[in-house]
Amino acid sequence: xxxxxxxxxxxxxxxxxxxENSIRIIDVRREQEYQQxxxxxxxxxxxxxxxxxxxxxxxQKIAQNLGISDETSVAIYDDTFGALSSRVVWALQxxxxxDVKLLDVTFSQWKVLGYEISTExxxxxxxxxxxxxxxxxxATAEYLEKVKENKNVVIIDNRERLxxxxxxxxxxxxxxxxxxxxxxxxxxxxxxxxxxxxxxxxSEDAEIITYCGSVGTLSGLAYYALKSVGLPNVxxxxxxxxxxxxxxxxxxxxxxxxxxxxxxx
Amino acid sequence: xxxxxxxxxxxxKQPKIDWSRRQEAEHFAETVKLFRQGKIDPxxxxxxxxxxxxxxxxxxxxxxxxxxxxxxxxxxxxxLEKIAxxxxxxxxxxxxxxxxxxxxxxxxxxxxxxxxxxxxxxIGMTSRExxxxxxxxxxxxxxxxxxxDEIFDATPYALAxxxxxxxxxxxxxxxxxxxxxxxxxxxxxxxxxxxxxxLPQIQEIDGEKRKGFKIFLGGxxxxxxxxxxxxxxxxxxxxxxxxxMAVIRIFDRLGDRKNLVRNRMRYLVNDMGWEKFQNLVLKxxxxxxxxxxxIVKLNVDETPNEIRRPISVTEDVTSLPDxxxxxxxxxxxxxxxxxxxxxxxxxxxxxxxxxxxxxxxxLIRDYSxxxxxxxxxxxxxxxxxxxxxxxxxxYSKLLESGLAKTGSLTMASAVGCSGTTSCNLALTNSHRLAxxxxxKFLELKLDEDDDLRDxxxxxxxxxxxxxxxEVATIGFYGGGGRHEGxxxxxxxxxxxxxxxxxxxxxHHTARVPVKRVIPIILKIIELYKENKQSDDTLAKWIxxxxxxxxxxxxxxxxEIKKELTPLLTPPKVEDEPEFYMDYGSDTxxxxxxxxxxxxx
Numbered sequence: 001x002x003x004x005x006x007x008x009x010x011x012x013x014x015x016x017x018x019x020e021n022s023i024r025i026i027d028v029r030r031e032q033e034y035q036q037x038x039x040x041x042x043x044x045x046x047x048x049x050x051x052x053x054x055x056x057x058x059x060q061k062i063a064q065n066l067g068i069s070d071e072t073s074v075a076i077y078d079d080t081f082g083a084l085s086s087r088v089v090w091a092l093q094x095x096x097x098x099d100v101k102l103l104d105v106t107f108s109q110w111k112v113l114g115y116e117i118s119t120e121x122x123x124x125x126x127x128x129x130x131x132x133x134x135x136x137x138x139a140t141a142e143y144l145e146k147v148k149e150n151k152n153v154v155i156i157d158n159r160e161r162l163x164x165x166x167x168x169x170x171x172x173x174x175x176x177x178x179x180x181x182x183x184x185x186x187x188x189x190x191x192x193x194x195x196x197x198x199x200x201x202x203s204e205d206a207e208i209i210t211y212c213g214s215v216g217t218l219s220g221l222a223y224y225a226l227k228s229v230g231l232p233n234v235x236x237x238x239x240x241x242x243x244x245x246x247x248x249x250x251x252x253x254x255x256x257x258x259x260x261x262x263x264x265x
Numbered sequence: 266x267x268x269x270x271x272x273x274x275x276x277x278k279q280p281k282i283d284w285s286r287r288q289e290a291e292h293f294a295e296t297v298k299l300f301r302q303g304k305i306d307p308x309x310x311x312x313x314x315x316x317x318x319x320x321x322x323x324x325x326x327x328x329x330x331x332x333x334x335x336x337x338x339x340x341x342x343x344x345l346e347k348i349a350x351x352x353x354x355x356x357x358x359x360x361x362x363x364x365x366x367x368x369x370x371x372x373x374x375x376x377x378x379x380x381x382x383x384x385x386x387x388i389g390m391t392s393r394e395x396x397x398x399x400x401x402x403x404x405x406x407x408x409x410x411x412x413x414d415e416i417f418d419a420t421p422y423a424l425a426x427x428x429x430x431x432x433x434x435x436x437x438x439x440x441x442x443x444x445x446x447x448x449x450x451x452x453x454x455x456x457x458x459x460x461x462x463x464l465p466q467i468q469e470i471d472g473e474k475r476k477g478f479k480i481f482l483g484g485x486x487x488x489x490x491x492x493x494x495x496x497x498x499x500x501x502x503x504x505x506x507x508x509x510m511a512v513i514r515i516f517d518r519l520g521d522r523k524n525l526v527r528n529r530m531r532y533l534v535n536d537m538g539w540e541k542f543q544n545l546v547l548k549x550x551x552x553x554x555x556x557x558x559x560i561v562k563l564n565v566d567e568t569p570n571e572i573r574r575p576i577s578v579t580e581d582v583t584s585l586p587d588x589x590x591x592x593x594x595x596x597x598x599x600x601x602x603x604x605x606x607x608x609x610x611x612x613x614x615x616x617x618x619x620x621x622x623x624x625x626x627x628l629i630r631d632y633s634x635x636x637x638x639x640x641x642x643x644x645x646x647x648x649x650x651x652x653x654x655x656x657x658x659x660y661s662k663l664l665e666s667g668l669a670k671t672g673s674l675t676m677a678s679a680v681g682c683s684g685t686t687s688c689n690l691a692l693t694n695s696h697r698l699a700x701x702x703x704x705k706f707l708e709l710k711l712d713e714d715d716d717l718r719d720x721x722x723x724x725x726x727x728x729x730x731x732x733x734x735e736v737a738t739i740g741f742y743g744g745g746g747r748h749e750g751x752x753x754x755x756x757x758x759x760x761x762x763x764x765x766x767x768x769x770x771x772h773h774t775a776r777v778p779v780k781r782v783i784p785i786i787l788k789i790i791e792l793y794k795e796n797k798q799s800d801d802t803l804a805k806w807i808x809x810x811x812x813x814x815x816x817x818x819x820x821x822x823x824e825i826k827k828e829l830t831p832l833l834t835p836p837k838v839e840d841e842p843e844f845y846m847d848y849g850s851d852t853x854x855x856x857x858x859x860x861x862x863x864x865x
Contacts, residue, residue: 176355179377199298200374256857257322257323258685258849263616264621265618
């Protein structure tokens with residue numbers, strides 16, 4: 001994957017594009033937070049709105065209302081370490097949008113950098129967007145169950161360690177979402193990410209399926225962390241552990257230890 | 266607002282010594298890989314892992330506990346912030362402060378340990394030789410340098426010994442682990458329960474005042490515990506290194522390398538007899554001195570730390586914040602330096618969240634005139650050089666971050682080892698039990714009771730004494746009991762342990778089912794209150810009883826036991842099912858243990 005295909009945009013490049021007015025920026029924080037100030041030119045799409053109905057038709061409608069056509073360049077950010085924005089980037093890629101990128105910093109980090117923010121709400125005209133389902137980036141429970149025994153498949157649980165120890169999909173390994181960032185950026189350096197994967201023995205041609213607690217946000221971030229180092233075959237189990245449990249699929253736990261009592265929470 | 270006038274914070278103070286060595290992280294990563302590929306013998310790998318400070322975890326090979334050494338307990342704000350971040354990335358989002366001034370990250374995936382080691386070298390810290398058969402973290406009293414009863418500050422000597430021993434070839438394959446403790450005074454250190462304990466002394470020789478130590482050798486707690494012996498009247502600081510080397514050389518040569526359960530130096534001392542061992546040390550020291558080809562000296566840096574009160578960042582707190590008096594009474598010690606105080610931050614069983622740790626870093630920057638913190642001996646953190654005038658404001662900040670738990674300097678701050686939360690050897694959840702005891706004490710405001718102040722409660726999850734139960738006024742170690750064919754967690758209680766100049770091991774008194782531990786402690790306090798003398802304390806009363814010097818109706822351990830017995834009878838399962846469950850568990854109790862690594 002070349003850098004221009006990489007679904008991640010550097011904050012400096014985004015500034016350039018804001019000047020050129022050549023990119024649609026989406027802020028996925030709550031409406032109230034958005035109104036208090038956002039990256040210049042950004043429009044608001046609270047994540048909850050997307051999650052209320054994440055069918056392809058609904059995502060299409062949302063995109064159209066945000067003035068996103070098949071050719072529009074899109075960049076997305078949040079203030080929740082990139083997890084919410086990842087989920088929205090992924091949704092647009094899922095319906096076949098080609099040019100959508102995750103901003104490499106959060107809104108807070110953008111502010112620390114002293115980059116431009118505004119309270120102005122840009123006018124947008126709706127657009128037409130097609131639906132061309134990109135099924136290979138999505139994993140369903142059924143799919144996961146079918147392939148999880150395959151040697152080449154790695155299932156990654158991105159919740160915090162204690163939640164993982166208590167209950168997880170059998171065979172899954174744990175990379176907590178906090179592992180994925182570096183100071184000032186939502187993602188690790190490429191080198192750092194590669195070292196992590198190398199230490200864990202995850203090969204670059206593995207088929208990787210990420211999941212988290214319920215809606216695919218933390219695992220969405222992991223999805224892009226893996227994409228950032230060019231792994232070709234990554235899928236997001238978007239309905240994650242909440243669905244897995246509700247379907248009463250098998251789970252594993254770390255037995256015979258009271259690890260929760262080590263927490264000071 | 267004062268906040269806006271605030272000058273940018275000065276850079277953090279830097280420690281005098283960088284303990285790290287970066288290549289060790291990469292080497293660790295490579296070795297784990299070889300181990301996973303089956304190219305390294307598991308025993309050899311285990312030894313390597315322990316040498317690098319990664320301990321095994323309960324019932325699994327997938328996880329490790331990384332024990333970060335904090336020599337003399339001195340830790341800096343930016344170090345705490347990094348450790349907070351590491352705990353969120355690679356551990357459970359909480360960090361554990363141990364009784365030996367280490368900071369531990371639990372439930373770390375073995376393959377991620379090298380990442381932690383790598384980050385530790387960014388902040389000048391190491392986990393090297395924090396486990397295994399090495400010289401473990403060199404401790405120093407958290408009050409060294411500020412204690413009202415100390416003769417001189419031992420900290421520079423503790424740091425120098427730590428520096429000399431770390432990665433030193435003579436310490437890489439000892440028969441068993443080896444512990445140094447330095448103290449300020451008899452009360453604040455634990456010099457008689459370690460291999461080498463050191464108490465600062467000054468002696469006048471030919472009209473010249475000379476610094477030195479009283480050195481205690483061969484103490485230690487464990488399956489069998491011993492109190493250390495004093496080597497000689499006075500050991501001048503010039504002989505500190507030679508004496509330490511002599512002791513280590515003898516232990517290395519004569520220590521038991523076969524019998525894993527009795528290979529600490531205290532067994533050697535006991536088997537040989539103190540006098541013989543003492544002679545051997547003195548002779549060996551003469552040989553060490555006489556046969557040096559180059560003069561080896563300790564690099565003692567006695568340049569004083571800069572003391573500068575941080576610029577006040579808060580408006581004056583005029584009203585007395587709620588609970589301030591209680592907190593001040595039970596958590597603050599006046600220093601020998603006029604106007605300055607040492608503030609103890611009590612943690613439940615030594616646990617603190619990543620965010621709280623970040624708060625501690627800020628508190629050090631905002632309130633400590635020395636710019637760093639010291640880890641305490643009771644799973645706590647001490648921020649020193651806090652000016653009298655800043656105490657109220659600091660207390661308010663502590664309250665905000667949930668760190669103003671009272672009773673740090675009292676019996677309420679129970680110590681609990683990690684127990685079944687992570688340790689392979691544990692039989693019970695001693696960690697949680699200590700938290701429960703502390704919560705009950707604070708709920709009943711027993712931390713405010715002066716009679717209880719100098720008593721301690723310490724709890725281990727097995728007989729191996731990591732919770733130091735044997736030197737507690739009331740100590741417990743975990744095991745299993747059985748009633749009508751059903752198991753329940755059952756602690757052995759000892760009374761009257763001490764670690765001061767009258768050091769002695771507690772007297773086994775009764776077996777106490779886990780769900781009776783709190784009622785039994787309260788019952789003992791009640792008995793004390795009924796029988797106490799004027800100006801008495803619980804610790805003194807128990808001390809008289811176990812030594813046969815008490816004249817009231819409770820005059821022996823047997824008498825205490827008689828009073829407690831009615832509380833100790835197990836109920837029927839159907840009457841009280843929780844009796845048969847440990848804390849933190851909702852299923853009936855059974856014991857599971859793995860292979861211990863203490864003796865690896």
